[in-house]
Amino acid sequence: MNLDADNFLNQYWKYYLTLEEEFIELEKIIPIDSVNENTFSLKYLELLFSICSEIDVVFKQLLLFKEYDGNPKDWDMPDYMKFIKENCNRFTQEKVIYNNRIETSPYFEWSENKNLTWWIKYNLGKHHRTDKKEGLENYKRVNQKTVLSSLSGLYQLELYLFAYITKENPIEENLRVPAPPSKIFELKNWEHNRSFIADFMILE
Template sequence: MKTNFWQYYLSIEEDIDRLFRYIEPSEDNFSTYSVELTRLYLAICSELDVILKAYCKLLDDDSKASRINEYAELINASNKDISTASLNLQRFRLAITPFSDWEKSITPKWWKKYNGVKHNRDINFRDANLGNVLNSFAGLYLLNLYYYHELRSIDLRKQGFFEHLEETASSLKSRLKVLKINSIWFEFHKR
């Protein structure tokens, strides 16, 4: 059975876009929390765990990585620039570098907070806030991009070809204009 991580991402993307009708994605609102943000946070980070594991398997068939630090070690060892990749919420000019902590070999703060919410929601409910949701959402987008790029690269290398990350990004179709990476704008609905 072929997994389709991108379809799941698109579903979450629609939820995030709908959320922006009620909460302006601005640093002033990063501490805003709610039941809906909790639902999104748990769903996004759960999917992150799934795609991280699959991405590590793609990078190394023998990978047994099952924790965030193990994922980070394998991904960073493959010389990926994921820790410096910056995303912007296109309409709001808000930059997010979700895996920047991996440069220092530490777990992203938003991932630590996710585990707190997952295991002790009653105590850590406020940590399911807009800032953590946006960081995890940006991380999910980025991981999808890198996963599909690596998946395509495997086949292309066999044929003697190479695809740039930007080409992979433009081939992933999104119904919304939510994120951009670095200086590349993804306006898929114009294609």
């Protein structure tokens, strides 16, 4: 699949940063904190739909890039899990750090052959929005924790796709963090040779 670093930055990373900015704006109203993790908001619901839709798009691009068998139109989460478990075992163990204080492992459930909780909530909110369980509508189960987990999952996925792309080019093989970087996330123990002061990049 013909996808280079510049195309990735323009077609995928810029959109990720847009979603991240929306999340940051919401944080100004509802601070990220354990007391708020179950807070419901229609803005969270809207943002989750956008994030998970993009996760599907980026996973398809990753599988296309790695020449995975099948028709991209038919690929869904079981295919993505199968690909990950066959090709990158470390993926499910990765830890995404939010603002140097909160660690999430957005794909850990795949290591136990379970469906992702935040993806389940996305599907319930999208397809069975007003159905109730224990007296609570599905769309109200989309909360701050759900959105933080899904956004960290998109961030991790984007870094993996970028790493695959840059490894195809020996000149770029160590440039494993897109620029400008995320303002809120980093991947624990993710090796690269970039340092940032504000949005300015320095090669080490």
